[in-house]
Amino acid sequence: MVLLQVIINGLLLGGFYALIGIGFSLVWGVTNIINLAHGAIALLGAYLTYYLFVSIQLDPFLSIPLSFVSIFLFGYMLQRFVMNLVVKAQIFILLILTFGLEIFLVNFMTTFFSADFRSVTPSYAGESLVIGEIVIPYIRLAVFFVCVIFAIAMGLFLDKTWTGKAIKATSLDIEAAMMSGINPAKIYAITFGLGSAIAGVSGTLLTLTQAFSPSIAGGLTLRAFIVSILGGLGRIEGALLGGLILGVVETLSSYLIGESYKNAIAFGLMVLVLVLKPSGLMGRKYYAEVKH
Amino acid sequence: MKRIIIAVILSISLLFAVTAFAEEIVFGAALSLTGKLAKEGTLVKNGYELWKEAVNKKGGIKVGGKNYTVKIIYYDDESDPNRGAKLVEKLITVDKVKLILGPYGSESVFATSAITEKYGAIMVQGGAAADKLYTRNFKNLFGIYTVATEYMDDIIELTKGKSPKSETVAIVYSNDLFSTEVAKGAKRSAEKNGLKVVFYQDYPKGTQDLSTVIVQIKGKNPDIILGCGHFQDTIVMVKQLKDYKVNPKVLGFSVGPTLPDFVNSLKGDAENIFGSAQWTMTLKYKDPVFGSNQEFVKAYKAKYKEDPNYHSAGGTAAAVIFQRAIEKAGSIDDIAKIRAALSSFNEETLYGKIKFDSTGKVTGKGMAVVQIIGGTQKTVFPDYVAETKPIYPKPQWK
Amino acid sequence: MVLLEAKNVAKSYGGLKVLTDLNFHVNSGEIVGVIGPNGAGKTTFMNLVSCLSPITSGTITYKGIRLNDKKPHEIAKLGIARTFQVVKPFGGLSVLENVMVGAFYGKRNLKSKAEARDAAEEAISIVGLLDVKDKDPRILPLAKRKKLEVARALAMKPDLLLLDEVMAGLSMKELEDITEEILKLKQKGITMLVIEHVMKAIMKISDRILVLHLGQKIFEGTPKEVVEEPAVIQAYLGAKFAEKGK
Amino acid sequence: MKDKKIILFFLFLAVLIFLPYIVSGYWLRVLTQTFLFASIATGSNIIIGFTGYPAFGNIAFFGVGAYVTGVMTTTYNVPFLVTLPFCALSGFVLAGILGIPILRLKGHYFAIATVGIMETIKEIVDNMVETTGGGMGLTLPIMVGEPEFIYKYFYYVMMLCMLLSVLICYIISRIKIGYALRAIRVDEDAASVMGINTPLYKTLAWAVSAALVGIAGGIYAYWLSYIDPHTVFGGTYPVKMFAMILLGGATTVTGPLIGAFILEIISELVWSKFIAIHGMVLGLLIICIILFIPKGIFETFKGGFSFRKLLNNLRENSL
Numbered sequence A: 001m002v003l004l005q006v007i008i009n010g011l012l013l014g015g016f017y018a019l020i021g022i023g024f025s026l027v028w029g030v031t032n033i034i035n036l037a038h039g040a041i042a043l044l045g046a047y048l049t050y051y052l053f054v055s056i057q058l059d060p061f062l063s064i065p066l067s068f069v070s071i072f073l074f075g076y077m078l079q080r081f082v083m084n085l086v087v088k089a090q091i092f093i094l095l096i097l098t099f100g101l102e103i104f105l106v107n108f109m110t111t112f113f114s115a116d117f118r119s120v121t122p123s124y125a126g127e128s129l130v131i132g133e134i135v136i137p138y139i140r141l142a143v144f145f146v147c148v149i150f151a152i153a154m155g156l157f158l159d160k161t162w163t164g165k166a167i168k169a170t171s172l173d174i175e176a177a178m179m180s181g182i183n184p185a186k187i188y189a190i191t192f193g194l195g196s197a198i199a200g201v202s203g204t205l206l207t208l209t210q211a212f213s214p215s216i217a218g219g220l221t222l223r224a225f226i227v228s229i230l231g232g233l234g235r236i237e238g239a240l241l242g243g244l245i246l247g248v249v250e251t252l253s254s255y256l257i258g259e260s261y262k263n264a265i266a267f268g269l270m271v272l273v274l275v276l277k278p279s280g281l282m283g284r285k286y287y288a289e290v291k292h
Numbered sequence B: 001m002k003r004i005i006i007a008v009i010l011s012i013s014l015l016f017a018v019t020a021f022a023e024e025i026v027f028g029a030a031l032s033l034t035g036k037l038a039k040e041g042t043l044v045k046n047g048y049e050l051w052k053e054a055v056n057k058k059g060g061i062k063v064g065g066k067n068y069t070v071k072i073i074y075y076d077d078e079s080d081p082n083r084g085a086k087l088v089e090k091l092i093t094v095d096k097v098k099l100i101l102g103p104y105g106s107e108s109v110f111a112t113s114a115i116t117e118k119y120g121a122i123m124v125q126g127g128a129a130a131d132k133l134y135t136r137n138f139k140n141l142f143g144i145y146t147v148a149t150e151y152m153d154d155i156i157e158l159t160k161g162k163s164p165k166s167e168t169v170a171i172v173y174s175n176d177l178f179s180t181e182v183a184k185g186a187k188r189s190a191e192k193n194g195l196k197v198v199f200y201q202d203y204p205k206g207t208q209d210l211s212t213v214i215v216q217i218k219g220k221n222p223d224i225i226l227g228c229g230h231f232q233d234t235i236v237m238v239k240q241l242k243d244y245k246v247n248p249k250v251l252g253f254s255v256g257p258t259l260p261d262f263v264n265s266l267k268g269d270a271e272n273i274f275g276s277a278q279w280t281m282t283l284k285y286k287d288p289v290f291g292s293n294q295e296f297v298k299a300y301k302a303k304y305k306e307d308p309n310y311h312s313a314g315g316t317a318a319a320v321i322f323q324r325a326i327e328k329a330g331s332i333d334d335i336a337k338i339r340a341a342l343s344s345f346n347e348e349t350l351y352g353k354i355k356f357d358s359t360g361k362v363t364g365k366g367m368a369v370v371q372i373i374g375g376t377q378k379t380v381f382p383d384y385v386a387e388t389k390p391i392y393p394k395p396q397w398k
Numbered sequence C: 001m002v003l004l005e006a007k008n009v010a011k012s013y014g015g016l017k018v019l020t021d022l023n024f025h026v027n028s029g030e031i032v033g034v035i036g037p038n039g040a041g042k043t044t045f046m047n048l049v050s051c052l053s054p055i056t057s058g059t060i061t062y063k064g065i066r067l068n069d070k071k072p073h074e075i076a077k078l079g080i081a082r083t084f085q086v087v088k089p090f091g092g093l094s095v096l097e098n099v100m101v102g103a104f105y106g107k108r109n110l111k112s113k114a115e116a117r118d119a120a121e122e123a124i125s126i127v128g129l130l131d132v133k134d135k136d137p138r139i140l141p142l143a144k145r146k147k148l149e150v151a152r153a154l155a156m157k158p159d160l161l162l163l164d165e166v167m168a169g170l171s172m173k174e175l176e177d178i179t180e181e182i183l184k185l186k187q188k189g190i191t192m193l194v195i196e197h198v199m200k201a202i203m204k205i206s207d208r209i210l211v212l213h214l215g216q217k218i219f220e221g222t223p224k225e226v227v228e229e230p231a232v233i234q235a236y237l238g239a240k241f242a243e244k245g246k
Numbered sequence D: 001m002k003d004k005k006i007i008l009f010f011l012f013l014a015v016l017i018f019l020p021y022i023v024s025g026y027w028l029r030v031l032t033q034t035f036l037f038a039s040i041a042t043g044s045n046i047i048i049g050f051t052g053y054p055a056f057g058n059i060a061f062f063g064v065g066a067y068v069t070g071v072m073t074t075t076y077n078v079p080f081l082v083t084l085p086f087c088a089l090s091g092f093v094l095a096g097i098l099g100i101p102i103l104r105l106k107g108h109y110f111a112i113a114t115v116g117i118m119e120t121i122k123e124i125v126d127n128m129v130e131t132t133g134g135g136m137g138l139t140l141p142i143m144v145g146e147p148e149f150i151y152k153y154f155y156y157v158m159m160l161c162m163l164l165s166v167l168i169c170y171i172i173s174r175i176k177i178g179y180a181l182r183a184i185r186v187d188e189d190a191a192s193v194m195g196i197n198t199p200l201y202k203t204l205a206w207a208v209s210a211a212l213v214g215i216a217g218g219i220y221a222y223w224l225s226y227i228d229p230h231t232v233f234g235g236t237y238p239v240k241m242f243a244m245i246l247l248g249g250a251t252t253v254t255g256p257l258i259g260a261f262i263l264e265i266i267s268e269l270v271w272s273k274f275i276a277i278h279g280m281v282l283g284l285l286i287i288c289i290i291l292f293i294p295k296g297i298f299e300t301f302k303g304g305f306s307f308r309k310l311l312n313n314l315r316e317n318s319l
Helices: A001-032 A038-056 A064-082 A091-113 A138-160 A163-170 A174-179 A184-209 A213-232 A236-256 A259-276 B002-016 B039-058 B083-091 B106-121 B155-160 B178-194 B211-220 B231-243 B262-272 B293-304 B310-327 B335-344 C042-049 C074-079 C095-105 C113-127 C142-155 C173-185 C198-204 C224-230 C232-243 D001-020 D025-052 D061-076 D080-104 D106-126 D147-174 D176-186 D188-193 D198-224 D237-247 D255-292 D309-317
Strands: A128-131 A134-137 B026-031 B062-064 B066-076 B097-100 B122-123 B141-143 B168-174 B195-201 B226-228 B250-254 B273-277 B347-349 B353-356 B366-372 B376-381 C002-013 C017-025 C030-035 C057-062 C080-082 C160-164 C191-197 C208-213 C216-221
Touching: A001 A038, A001 A134, A001 A138, A001 A163, A001 A184, A001 A213, A001 A236, A038 A091, A038 A213, A038 B141, A064 C095, A091 C160, A091 D106, A091 D147, A091 D198, A091 D237, A091 D255, A128 A138, A128 D025, A134 B231, A138 A163, A138 A236, A138 B335, A138 C216, A163 A184, A163 B273, A174 A184, A184 B026, A213 A236, A213 A259, A213 B002, A213 D106, A213 D176, A259 B195, A259 D080, A259 D106, B026 B039, B039 B310, B062 B310, B062 B376, B062 C095, B066 B083, B083 B106, B083 B141, B083 D025, B083 D198, B106 B141, B106 B178, B106 D147, B122 B335, B155 B178, B155 B226, B155 B273, B168 B178, B168 B211, B168 B353, B168 D080, B178 B195, B178 B226, B195 D255, B211 B231, B211 D237, B226 B231, B226 D001, B231 B250, B231 B262, B231 B353, B250 B353, B262 B366, B262 B376, B262 C113, B273 B376, B293 B310, B293 D061, B310 B335, B310 B347, B310 D147, B335 C002, B353 D237, B376 C042, B376 C080, B376 D025, C002 C074, C002 C198, C017 C042, C017 C191, C017 C216, C042 C057, C042 C080, C042 C160, C042 C191, C057 D080, C080 C142, C095 C113, C095 C142, C095 D061, C095 D176, C113 C142, C142 C160, C142 C173, C173 C191, C173 C198, C198 C224, C208 C224, C208 C232, C208 D176, C216 C224, C216 C232, D001 D147, D025 D176, D025 D237, D061 D080, D061 D106, D061 D198, D080 D106, D080 D198, D147 D176, D147 D198, D176 D188, D176 D198, D188 D198, D255 D309
Parallel strands: B026 B066, B026 B097, B097 B122, B122 B141, B168 B195, B168 B226, B226 B250, B250 B273, C030 C191, C030 C208, C080 C160, C160 C191
Antiparallel strands: A128 A134, B062 B066, B273 B366, B347 B353, B366 B376, C002 C017, C002 C057, C208 C216
């Protein structure tokens, strides 16, 4: 019974990890940028939610659209006016650029939002669905569903809309896409905007279950890393699966081996997948595989 | 190009220009003003600044009939102990400062005190509680925090003789230096008091999920749950304890309940949680500079528009003790005399009655226990400083 | 003497068959041309010989040694050198240094820098790049970069040289130059397998020609026979029609 | 030209040798720290710059070296200098073993795999409480002697470490292997058909790189006398290292060293003036280096400084 509870906990946690990973994976798959500032961008969403809650008591779930839109704009601008300037450079140059951005954003938040740990506790926090001995906290369940809905919506967007198709086309072959009239600068910006927006939403949800401060940005990015590697780059359903796997692996290893080993196991798993199946558990040959 | 050269020369000369003027007593501090310890570092700095203003308003530190204006040189160690060590070396060798006010954080104090010791400078610190600091036979390090292994003693003490009786205890801790020592001490103290430790488990520093640990604790159904970690994990733990309906008689934390953000973050869920405190606003101690602890609190609120906590009070207290020792020693630069004055120190300050043992750590100060009652923290233990009686056992989650 | 021999060689990517049942051989001292429309499997075959991608089934032997499980660098040490259709100069290294890499690690496996430099200069002079030997190859025109590819391969002192479309995109004058150079190399005893689209040139240099179409050998014979073979003409014409249809 | 460079280098060396007799303890420490970064950057540059594999998590071996020295000096009472070969060896062996599977990955995948390795090793060290002290950190025996002597001692030891890294890089760049590595950096397929055993050379390059970084870690541990997993594995080290390599030029021998000096000295002079916002300044500085001088200052300003070159750099990689 405890085992079942642990697995359920893992799945609920995994939903959140999936959402963190989706945006990261999308940006990486399409623009070939490993965005080390992903966690910091997610925290921008978290702070927006926090201040809306504190100042006008806006429920975190209701601030999701606001996070989405404002962080989308932020990400769009960032890609359009900064990242696009170096996007063709060697990969470690991009890596350092986003790390520089991370340092900047984290310190910016520390300066203006302070290094205090914040958390949002709405009145319904702590209520749980109890089935026999199994306890399912409503907030975590709701967070889980929001994450899954976003994942599905994202997948539909990429498959069904013109913009989505243009993004996919660009990720497959940027030159061919250009020749069919797609402006990659714009597509990259939209992709980065979307990735950031989803990160922002995950930041919003983060406020409900944890305490956050600018200093946790790096940890969030690392989770996004693992999720995208597990699932395969640029694949929404892959990131969803990767998130769930990571959640369950964490809680299970914590239960079976010991809480303090869970990070080691999560990272070990990532390295293993990289070595054995670099395209990810659900990855197919194309997308990022061809790009080095 | 010319302008660049001029700029470089200017900045270099600025660097060397920082020398002490006559009639000034200069202290140095390398604190974490950015990075992961920025919050605590800034609070300690606030404490130092408040003390400086208070002393200078009174005309400065009086040594040998002469008044010296206090000046403090600050550097930011970016929450990196190595950088802290480098900056303390800068304070000592470049700025020629030998009176060092400590940084916040055990790692930082650890690294920087090695430098002060090497150069024969002296450090008084109100920012680190690790026992390990005092096992190195250092002569020139004095600390006013009750050490980590004694952190939980008073919470456990508090449960004695209460009914219904608490018999089992679960201890979880973050696997960093400070928290591990706290947990070790808590375990020892619990066993000494006849409690059975049914769960003892560490978790990675800064973890984002503790559900597995909590499910396991639930299986043990302990009377007392003690969390030895930091603010972030404490919040996660409270939220998840409530999620999974774990209801101990006592829920106590080493770090968290004493910080104002605790109630802001958790709202009603913070109710009745215990916390160990180096210091609280309501302690009734006298103080040589501010008059009393209450006066200190008032001055702090006036200057910073917020309540002080034990970080800032620790900063102020460390500086006050430093000042009193210098005045007693009758010298602003004879380190041996100042050290002797600190070794024999025995005075009441806003932080409590301060005495140091031969290793430089404070003795007999003890910890206050606070409980969140009605959305504010109340000092509930020990009895002679308590504002009100503790609520025991803790009511179930709403 | 048979130098290189392919027996029942096949290559497929997933379900896609790129080469099927290829049998053929190269004798020492020969120049063998490989022609065929785009997608015929020419470069794939060359990649199999240089072991850049694994053979699906069948065997390739070189001097009687089975190449199937070898690594590219092992092949190189056996005396096989190749050029790439898409030139791959080592940017950041000068032309001379590029060629030195070949001298260091090819069949010669030279140890000292001085020896490698001498060997490289010799190879460079063969292709006529001495005047640009200290330049970064990235700034050279395509023809010179193609020559560099050849020089690098030559510096390895190969017995078998695989040339992958070294003539594509060259002017008439450059074509003549390179044809002449290839013939000169033949006189030095280097066996060559040449993939080419430029018919005129390949007809001139080849002793024998192998015609591939859609992954299969459709003909093998002297240049003269190839020109007269209806199957070859049809394959090319068909391919042309197909291209027009696009 | 070449002679001039060598003369300059030895002049620089002579200045460094006599500096401890002129400057204060603080500046000695700043310089020692700079040497540390120069060692890390130069050592890492063998795999990053020469071979073209962005080993973002190369700091893992710094941590390993630090803990090798830490555990050997505390648990087994081995003299400090004796531990250093073991630091190098552990880095070499570890990278050698890990390199075989990991170096099959390229680009981003490789970068991330090294980060994964760094984090995994960190977590393992964190959990080996009995040997390493876990999250509580490890206190090394403090060296006996006058502070003056101790600082000069570490200054020279760290300087030797830096010179060793530079020397090894120089040798590698001059001999046969150097050509192989540079060929691998540009095009691995082309390199392999020319007879270069690419897996072997890549692994060798990483192992040497890890060994050098490991030595730096060992010295760091004894120098600071306190190490914990969170400071020696990660932090801002990887990005600083990369920024130094980029600033000085990734394909050169002395580039990372020069980058380290520039960045460390700038931060010393400028940071203390911007206490509150220097984190933001550092972030912006890194972004600017990436945007305007990604090829390093020497490559960029070969024929003198001009803004046009900065703009050209910007244009080159933009979409």
